[in-house]
């Protein structure tokens with residue numbers, strides 16, 4: 001995957017609608033994480049809303065996209081490694097949009113466990129993962145999840161919004177995405 005090119009090409013896109021929705025339902029600001037920040041639009045949207053954002057990516061161009069913006073701390077971390085260290089603190093919002101599927105199933109599930117533990121009560125988690133019919137999954141570039149696995153992983157959390165979609169836009173997409181809130 002050419003993440004440098006991706007980070008350049010998506011630098012000026014708008015935040016994802018689910019991120020905008022999550023910001024609007026979030027009861028407070030505080031600390032936020034953008035896991036696999038890429039172009040940086042979601043980090044910037046959270047920052048504009050008043051969050052102090054850790055933008056995490058292994059691609060230097062992604063970090064350059066948010067460098068020097070007050071309130072965004074770019075962090076170079078390879079999350080496909082075992083036991084990757086997430087920044088310390090209690091997060092009020094976490095965005096993991098189209099990034100976890102590229103870290104390997106075991107690492108991604110560990111990151112989700114750690115995120116769950118570190119999130120504050122009423123904190124919101126925005127996710128986008130891939131289903132089995134996605135071309136990235138078929139080409140073995142990413143792993144897939146089922147709706148049941150997501151619900152099991154976040155048992156006890158409120159599923160504020162959940163969407164499963166199939167579409168063809170350049171490639172075949174099979175996306176499972178949504179907003180979860182810690183009770």
Ligand SMILES: C[S@@+](CC[C@H](N)C(=O)[O-])C[C@H]1O[C@@H](n2cnc3c(N)ncnc32)[C@H](O)[C@@H]1O
Nearest residue numbers: 003036037038057058059078079080097098099
């Ligand atoms: C498909 S992009 C999604 C970016 C952004 N969240 C979005 O929705 O536009 C995946 C991002 O994950 C990052 N990434 C891929 N492998 C990574 C790894 N091992 N550790 C940290 N970030 C990684 C890429 O550099 C890229 O920015």
